[in-house]
Amino acid sequence: MNDLSAFPITKKWPARHPDRLQLYSLPTPNGVKVSIMLEETGLPYEPHLVSFSTNDQMSPEFLSLSPNNKIPAILDPDGPGGKPLPLFESGAILLYLADKTGQLMPKDAAGRWETVQWLMFQMGGIGPMFGQLGFFNKFAGKDYEDKRPRDRYVEEAKRLLGVLEGRLAGRSWIMGDAYTIADIATFPWVRNLIGFYEAADLVEIRNFPQVTRTLEVFLARPAVARGLGIPQRD
């Protein structure tokens, strides 16, 4: 069950503990979703750093597991039927880990689907739109004289924050009292938007007190604090 040698990714990133779930990642907002989830669940795992500075994500070994050349990806030696399971896409990985551990997902069917809905809201809205805002505000796009592309994503980020703000009114977490994978997917992106992407003033984050209040509680969780630094950068 623990023989991972058939997976080319283990040639570049050897498994020292082949009985543990293998994580290939970098502490970006998508990457930390999975390390936070693993820290929250207590599942034993072995993290491997996929360095963008050496273009590791384009190596044949990484592409053999994650053909879209994006982190995070996992290889679970103990997947369904006891067979190894490779997986990429952070939303799919969060769903898989919730299913495997029975944690961070409501038990009732209606609550489960509502959680999946908010997970998809993050995957299809918050992640891609905040990411574009990061490009136009912090990275190469900031030098463009024409600010219309940046402003388009500022407006879209504000709109999405407004949706989240409305959802959190009267609730501790996205799913009410239950802390779930929807929170784990969403709040690393809010943190990044107002931190690393330096867009707090642009999106007028002060107008979203429910969002910032929940972000603070999220960041105070010990598993979140640990997960934000995994895998350790060189």
Ligand SMILES: N[C@@H](CCC(=O)N[C@@H](CS)C(=O)NCC(=O)O)C(=O)O
């Ligand atoms: N939808 C994907 C997006 C993952 C993603 O965008 N990962 C970025 C880092 S946050 C990446 O690996 N970029 C490397 C590249 O594009 O070459 C997921 O949620 O897993």
